[in-house]
Amino acid sequence: MQVIFIILHDPNQADCELSTASVLPWIEKYRPTTLDEIVNQHEVISSLKNILKTKAVPHMLFTGPPGTGKTATAHAFARDLYGDGYIKDGLFVEINASDERGIATIREKVKMYARSIPFGNVGFRILLLDESDQLTDDAQHAFRRVMEQFSSTCRFILVANYSNRIIEPIQSRCAIFRFKPLTKTDVASHLKKIAKAEGLEIDDEAIDAIYDFAQGDMRKCINILQAASTLGKKVDEKAVYTVIGYVSRGDVRRILEYAMSGKFVEARDALRAILYLQGISGRDLVSAIYREIFALNIPEELKVELLDNLGEVDYRIAEGASEEVQIMSFLAKLAARSRR
Amino acid sequence: MTVPWVEKYRPKRVSEVIGNKEAIEAFLNWMASWEKGRPSKKAAFLYGPAGVGKTSLVIAYATEKGYDLVEVNASDWRTAEKVKAIVGSACEFATLDGMRKRIVLVDEVDGIAGQEDAGGIPAIRDAIEKTKVPIVLIANDPWSPRLATIREMCEMIEFKHVPKNLIISHLRKICALEGLECGDDVLKAIAERSNGDVRSAINDLQALAMAGPKIDGSTLAALGYRDRVKEIFSALVQVFHAKSIKDAWASTENIDVDIDTFFNWVLDNAPQQLTDPEDLERAMDFLAKADLYFARIKRMQRWNLLRYAVPLMTGGIALSKKKTPKSFVKFSFPQKIRMLQATKHERDLRNGLASKIASKCHMSSYKANIEMLPFLSFIIKNDGNIANGLARFFELSESELSYLSGKPEEVKELKVEAAKPKRKSSTRQRSEASA
Numbered sequence: 150m151q152v153i154f155i156i157l158h159d160p161n162q163a164d165c166e167l168s169t170a171s172v173l174p175w176i177e178k179y180r181p182t183t184l185d186e187i188v189n190q191h192e193v194i195s196s197l198k199n200i201l202k203t204k205a206v207p208h209m210l211f212t213g214p215p216g217t218g219k220t221a222t223a224h225a226f227a228r229d230l231y232g233d234g235y236i237k238d239g240l241f242v243e244i245n246a247s248d249e250r251g252i253a254t255i256r257e258k259v260k261m262y263a264r265s266i267p268f269g270n271v272g273f274r275i276l277l278l279d280e281s282d283q284l285t286d287d288a289q290h291a292f293r294r295v296m297e298q299f300s301s302t303c304r305f306i307l308v309a310n311y312s313n314r315i316i317e318p319i320q321s322r323c324a325i326f327r328f329k330p331l332t333k334t335d336v337a338s339h340l341k342k343i344a345k346a347e348g349l350e351i352d353d354e355a356i357d358a359i360y361d362f363a364q365g366d367m368r369k370c371i372n373i374l375q376a377a378s379t380l381g382k383k384v385d386e387k388a389v390y391t392v393i394g395y396v397s398r399g400d401v402r403r404i405l406e407y408a409m410s411g412k413f414v415e416a417r418d419a420l421r422a423i424l425y426l427q428g429i430s431g432r433d434l435v436s437a438i439y440r441e442i443f444a445l446n447i448p449e450e451l452k453v454e455l456l457d458n459l460g461e462v463d464y465r466i467a468e469g470a471s472e473e474v475q476i477m478s479f480l481a482k483l484a485a486r487s488r489r
Numbered sequence: 490m491t492v493p494w495v496e497k498y499r500p501k502r503v504s505e506v507i508g509n510k511e512a513i514e515a516f517l518n519w520m521a522s523w524e525k526g527r528p529s530k531k532a533a534f535l536y537g538p539a540g541v542g543k544t545s546l547v548i549a550y551a552t553e554k555g556y557d558l559v560e561v562n563a564s565d566w567r568t569a570e571k572v573k574a575i576v577g578s579a580c581e582f583a584t585l586d587g588m589r590k591r592i593v594l595v596d597e598v599d600g601i602a603g604q605e606d607a608g609g610i611p612a613i614r615d616a617i618e619k620t621k622v623p624i625v626l627i628a629n630d631p632w633s634p635r636l637a638t639i640r641e642m643c644e645m646i647e648f649k650h651v652p653k654n655l656i657i658s659h660l661r662k663i664c665a666l667e668g669l670e671c672g673d674d675v676l677k678a679i680a681e682r683s684n685g686d687v688r689s690a691i692n693d694l695q696a697l698a699m700a701g702p703k704i705d706g707s708t709l710a711a712l713g714y715r716d717r718v719k720e721i722f723s724a725l726v727q728v729f730h731a732k733s734i735k736d737a738w739a740s741t742e743n744i745d746v747d748i749d750t751f752f753n754w755v756l757d758n759a760p761q762q763l764t765d766p767e768d769l770e771r772a773m774d775f776l777a778k779a780d781l782y783f784a785r786i787k788r789m790q791r792w793n794l795l796r797y798a799v800p801l802m803t804g805g806i807a808l809s810k811k812k813t814p815k816s817f818v819k820f821s822f823p824q825k826i827r828m829l830q831a832t833k834h835e836r837d838l839r840n841g842l843a844s845k846i847a848s849k850c851h852m853s854s855y856k857a858n859i860e861m862l863p864f865l866s867f868i869i870k871n872d873g874n875i876a877n878g879l880a881r882f883f884e885l886s887e888s889e890l891s892y893l894s895g896k897p898e899e900v901k902e903l904k905v906e907a908a909k910p911k912r913k914s915s916t917r918q919r920s921e922a923s924a
Contacts, residue, residue: 172878174865177850220851247853248844280853372864379871396863413769414760421825426832428839428858465777469784473825474756478770478777485770 175375176368179343184225187218188367189335193326197226206230206273208296208305210320212312213328216366222328223277223306230275240267240274246288247280255284255291263295263303273304281307282314289316296322331365333357339367340374349378354386362393400427401437405445408480409487416480424473431472435463438479447487458482494695495688498663500549506542507659507687508651513546515646520550523623530644532617532624534598536631537648540688543627547594560594572612576624591622598636599628610635617642650685653677659687660694671697671704682745720744721754725820728755729762734804741799748795752779752802757823765812775805838892845883862893869893 181187184194193211200206211219220243227241235241242262246254259276267274278284284292296305296319307323309315337356344351355377363369376396377388400423407416423429442455462475500506506513512535522529535543551558561575576593595613617624617639631640657673657680664671675697683690697704720743727740744751756776763769782798785791843858850861869876869890880890 170878171881172875173882174850174861174879177882224851243851245847245853247855248847279851280856283853369860372861376864376867376871379868379875392864392867395867398863411766413766417760418824418828421828425829426836426839428836428843428855430855433859462777465781465784468781469788470777470781471784474780475777477756478773481766481770481773485766488766 175343175347175371179346179371181218181221181225182228184222184229187222187225188339189331190218190222190328193222193328196326197222201226201229204230206275206304207324208300208307208322210307210309210312210315210323210325211328212309212315212325214330214365215310216363216368216370217328217331218367219308219328220277220279223275223308226306227275227277241277242274243277243279245279247283250283250285250288252285252288252291255288255295259292260295260299263299263305266302273300273302275304275306277306277308279308280310282309282311286316289319293318293322331367333360336360336363336365336367336370340370343371343374344384347378349374349382349384351384352386355384355389358386358389358393362389362397401434401441404480405438405441405483408483409445409447411484411488413481413484416484417477420476420480421473431466431476432463434472434476435459435466438476451486454486455479455483493692494663494667495691498666498691500542500545502553503546503549506546506549507655509537509542509546509648512537512646512648515644516546516550519644519646520554520623528623530642531620532626532639532643533646534626534628534631534640534643535646535648536628538650538686539629540683540686540690541648541651542687543648544594544596547592547625547627551592555589557589557591558594559591560596570608572609572616576613576616593620593622593624594627595624596627598626598639599630599633610639614639614642651687652685653680656680656683656685656687656690660690663691663694667698669694669698669702669704672706674706675704721746721751722820724751725754725758728803728806729758729810731804731807734800734807737803737807738800740803748799749783752776752783753823753825754820755802755806757825758820759806761818761821763806763810763813764818768809768811768813771811772806772809775801775809779805835892838889842885842889842892845885845889849883866893866895870895 184197187194211222213219224235224241227235231238231240244254244258249258259278262274262276293316305323307315307319312320312325312327333356336359337353340351340356340359351374359370359373363373373389373392373396374384376392377384380388380391400419404416404419404423407413407419423434424431439456439459442452442459445452447455458479462479465475466472503513503517516533516535519529519533535546537543548558550556559575576595593616598613613626626639626643628636631645657676660671660676660679663669664676671694676694679690679693679697683693724740724744728737731737731740741748741751759772759776760769763772779798779802782794782801786794786798839858839862840854842862843854846852846857846861846865847854850857852860865879869879870893876890876894879885885893
């Protein structure tokens, strides 16, 4: 016993424990926990507060661009409604539809949770269905019945980037809350707050650079700030660009450039690395190529032609064709047409 | 050599049946319940691919334990009457004391035709209900709706393909007993082609042994025992060098791989074979169209669409070659398969990481992978202290942490880069000043 006692008080040991303490990513550390902390979504927040007052909670659909606080708002709402133990007490559960997009998720997980009657006198529980625009059509149709069947025991908060990917019957059963993209002023004041709390200096150029890249996506902004802070206590424009350069590596651009300089095999291999190693979906990759086309150094007529071709690729992928094969055919066209 | 080896070397004891350990155990447990007089289910349904030992197991068991085996298969009987006559009688007058015990084996149950064998299935059902002895049903595919009621009455026992290494060592034993000299590469080739079917492997070995007591690579070739990869290569030659759609299309007749696999070979060889960019553009266009047909076939089960997909991916390719110089370029193994094999470990690691991050940060694994990983990797590369703390928060393993932190050179590079732009911007200022 004595030996253990001594070891516990060894100062080196104490240091060691300190350095292995858990460190949170800032997006978690500074995640808003109350409705008042949500940045600049005043209309949404005041409506939600009214709902809290009356306790008449409808099914809700939160839509808006990424990083505007939709998921955090759902959590904050549930915390205000049920208290700090909202998750622990089983009154709130979160399911991410993007990882489980099929009908089985609705039939099994969602139904199972929704049908059980909660303890206490709260009457209903809340199920947060995050990234619900990723649900397949079949799953959405199955879900609309569940919403009605179990509305006495469960309320749903659906979170989605695009409300138009949610089928009409679900939308009509929800109160819809639209989250606005955050403005530069919102982002700047929030980043400054975090910088202050972390003992960092950040200048306006750095904030400009962050906003240029991440736009109103607060999650991305905070990630950039935390990454840049590892380069020094003074976060300047250069530190930000170093981070951006690292995370955005220009992979898509590189694929297109390989193709344009006639290196089809290199383009193909880089394409496969993105699809299979980085795991980016074909849909996201097509969107990234779409954005790049306009910036390519090629004649305007060719851009129009490529757009037409990419549209076909996009449509075929939606039809179930292979992402890799379809994008490769696009690259082969780019390779053939962009040489003189 | 008149006795087929598959009969000659059919297992005499249960322990001699190779592979399918779980299925065998399930069968023994079921028989044990009969021995105790209280069967869990009155019949067992052994199912699975051909030649993996379903029938052999039952025969070996009967021989070893002294059962009489009343065996019937689809070729023996057809109608309700016949089933009753053979199966029924065997089942009902069962074990009078002193008589030998009996098992009824109904083989090839899926071969009972619906129309011609009217009443056959109900008769089996009837027999199972009344039986006083174990009934074993055997089929390759037990999932036909007509067998639904029978399935419910049976202990369902699935057999799987027998692993290659077990087949190889089994063949080796037979070689020793037959005094055959046979190289491991030959045995491997036979096992490879058998695709887990022990019976076909033994038949192939016997066929090869006809040529003499020594089997080597040349015997394989002489007997038309074709190498799958070689076949694919010659089919590729045909596709890329054909002059007509018909010739190119014919290439797919001689290969022993499915069309998806062959598609990948064509796809990955196209850039080397069609060096002219416009030729390649045409070829990739045809391949993309064939791929679209494959998607439609898969989605709607429209197998008749294959007649468009296949000529596009063969004939289309052959006719795309217009400006590429005529010369023979070597064909190669698909790069994609190699790439996927080489990166398996890394992909698994990334998936594991993404799901750990997803569960802590309220997002999908996909989003975690795309949005969080690059930032975390940057932070972890730069700051060892934070790295450990983050690792603790996300409960990262050693290997996950070291994957994120990357190679030490990269860390240095980052720091240099972060310091460098200052100089860059000052040169920019200078050049602006001079301008």
